[in-house]
Amino acid sequence: MKKLIYKIAVFTILIALSLKGADYDLMAHYAEMGKSVLMEKFSIESKNLEIETVYLPRAEQKFPSDIILKPVISAANLRPGRMMMWITAYQGNEIIRRFSVPLNVKVYQEVLIAAEDLDRNETITRENVQLLRIELDREPSYYLTDYSDLDGKIAAQRIRQGNVLRKTMIRQKPDIFKGDPVTIQILGNNFRIQADGLAWEDGQIGERIRVSNRITGKMMQAEVHSADLVIVQ
Structure with missing residues (x-):
């Protein structure tokens, strides 16, 4: 068994x-x-x-x-x-x-x-x-x-x-870093104004970023044109 x-x-x-x-x-x-x-x-x-x-x-x-x-x-x-x-x-x-x-x-x-x-x-x-x-x-x-x-x-x-x-x-x-000094160029129909500015954000060429006039403090939107130049139109 x-x-x-x-x-x-x-x-x-x-x-x-x-x-x-x-x-x-x-x-x-x-x-x-x-x-x-x-x-x-x-x-x-x-x-x-x-x-x-x-x-x-x-x-x-x-x-x-x-x-x-x-x-x-x-x-x-x-x-x-x-x-x-x-x-x-x-x-x-x-x-x-x-x-x-x-x-x-x-x-x-x-x-x-x-x-x-x-x-x-x-x-x-x-x-x-x-x-x-x-x-x-x-x-x-x-x-x-x-x-x-x-x-x-x-x-x-x-x-x-x-x-x-x-x-x-x-x-x-980026071509411009936040905090970089930039040249702001303001273009009109018959005039061109240039001022020292400051970038408030990073940006590539062709992008729009916030910048300020270093003398007046005025904020504006500008297009990145080069590593130190932005244009306002």
């Missing part, structure tokens, strides 16, 4: 392990399916993606060989974390089932890292940053990934050494 009970127990364990292995293979299959969809949709290399199936919706999700599975991931951005893959099962032209498979997505990419402390408004060059491959916690478009991203850019905030550079941390270098 004891031998019979022992044999039943062993048999039960073997079946459980077999089912567990089958589930694992199926989970790996759906993970690879999801990876292929994301690689094609977001043009990302396989080495930069790690996908895991969170759980199997149903045990009978292993379909016969004549069933075609078409996966879709509707996410607009490649955001790390939980993502849902929807699968439609076809037998010929007939849809026999639709179901969802939750995936856990990890994204890796080379991004720019500050190699030293950078002050606000300091020009960022290739000498004070470096490329490093990391696991992302936001979609890839959130990060700076190429040295050319820094051309003509300055720090929009103080950046500590080792900080991952995000697009919100930099900005285009």
Whole structure:
């Protein structure tokens, strides 16, 4: 009797392990399916993606060989974390089932890292940053990934050494900075007046900024014409 009970127990364990292995293979299959969809949709290399199936919706999700599975991931951005893959099962032209498979997505990419402390408004060059491959916690478009991203850019905030550079941390270098002395040129139909002024905000050539006359203190809107000249018309 004891031998019979022992044999039943062993048999039960073997079946459980077999089912567990089958589930694992199926989970790996759906993970690879999801990876292929994301690689094609977001043009990302396989080495930069790690996908895991969170759980199997149903045990009978292993379909016969004549069933075609078409996966879709509707996410607009490649955001790390939980993502849902929807699968439609076809037998010929007939849809026999639709179901969802939750995936856990990890994204890796080379991004720019500050190699030293950078002050606000300091020009960022290739000498004070470096490329490093990391696991992302936001979609890839959130990060700076190429040295050319820094051309003509300055720090929009103080950046500590080792900080991952995000697009919100930099900005285009203005032609005129807030607080710069400027020449104000006021143009009329038959006259031109010139005065010393002060910029009250940053501005690029062609933009309108607030400036003040340094003698009278009068505020006005002027168009940035060069690094030290604004025009009022």
